Amino acid sequence: MIFDLSKTNSLANVFIAELRDEQLQKDAMRFRRNMERIGEFFAYEISKTLEYTTTETQTPLGIAPTVKLTQQPVLATILRAGLPLHQGLLTVFDQAQCAFIAAYRTAHKSGRFDIKLEYTASPDLTDQVVIMADPMLATGASMVLCCKELLRKYKIKELHIVSVIASTEGVRHVRANLPKAKLWLGAIDEEMTSKAYIVPGLGDAGDLAYGLKI
Numbered sequence: 001m002i003f004d005l006s007k008t009n010s011l012a013n014v015f016i017a018e019l020r021d022e023q024l025q026k027d028a029m030r031f032r033r034n035m036e037r038i039g040e041f042f043a044y045e046i047s048k049t050l051e052y053t054t055t056e057t058q059t060p061l062g063i064a065p066t067v068k069l070t071q072q073p074v075l076a077t078i079l080r081a082g083l084p085l086h087q088g089l090l091t092v093f094d095q096a097q098c099a100f101i102a103a104y105r106t107a108h109k110s111g112r113f114d115i116k117l118e119y120t121a122s123p124d125l126t127d128q129v130v131i132m133a134d135p136m137l138a139t140g141a142s143m144v145l146c147c148k149e150l151l152r153k154y155k156i157k158e159l160h161i162v163s164v165i166a167s168t169e170g171v172r173h174v175r176a177n178l179p180k181a182k183l184w185l186g187a188i189d190e191e192m193t194s195k196a197y198i199v200p201g202l203g204d205a206g207d208l209a210y211g212l213k214i
């Protein structure tokens with residue numbers, strides 16, 4: 001399943017346009033806040049697919065038939081660029097537990113790079129609905145490695161992957177390696193540079209949110 005936000009015009013697409021805008025990118029607070037707002041939109045879209053239990057709520061004037069989430073999802077993200085998107089999801093799924101994974105690229109002289117996993121902090125994900133968020137799905141290598149690490153440790157019930165900008169190659173890589181995952185994407189761009197940056201993309205999401213890495 002692929003849900004592509006860009007197929008329907010909404011304010012979410014305007015926020016993505018702002019994320020891409022090299023002038024607006026000078027305002028890191030706006031960049032982070034737009035990531036959060038897109039996370040909030042995705043949380044709402046995903047919430048439509050989750051299971052609900054009917055219940056009753058006492059109002060000051062009577063009893064209303066209402067619903068509640070049958071099971072809270074667990075929100076996972078990849079440090080560090082994933083943090084604002086994750087925060088947006090957490091604003092909406094405000095009772096969710098969270099999992100964090102640190103991953104980074106190590107470049108070889110040949111231009112090839114490996115992904116290194118350094119840190120995983122997660123609740124027990126057995127039989128849980130997991131929503132994994134990372135703003136950029138370039139080659140898809142970070143996403144596949146991080147999800148496989150969680151799937152190796154836990155029998156996850158349902159895996160949702162949220163990405164704001166994906167490349168066609170990244171989508172192909174995720175679908176080939178995580179065929180059961182549901183993909184929630186803001187936009188799909190065709191090209192990548194030789195250093196695996198998405199084109200037109202938006203640049204380096206982690207640097208734009210938090211500053212240049214040394």
Ligand SMILES: O=P(O)(O)OC[C@H]1O[C@H](OP(=O)(O)OP(=O)(O)O)[C@H](O)[C@@H]1O
Nearest residue numbers: 079080081136137138139140141142206
């Ligand atoms: O699909 P891939 O080719 O694996 O690339 C995508 C990864 O690159 C970015 O993180 P980055 O390594 O720049 O780390 P950062 O979050 O610290 O900036 C991004 O947030 C993804 O995690």
Ligand SMILES: O=c1cc[nH]c(=O)[nH]1
Nearest residue numbers: 138197198203204205
């Ligand atoms: O385009 C890209 C690719 C990887 N990471 C980013 O932040 N941007």
Ligand SMILES: [Mg+2]
Nearest residue numbers: 204205206207
């Ligand atoms: Mg980065």
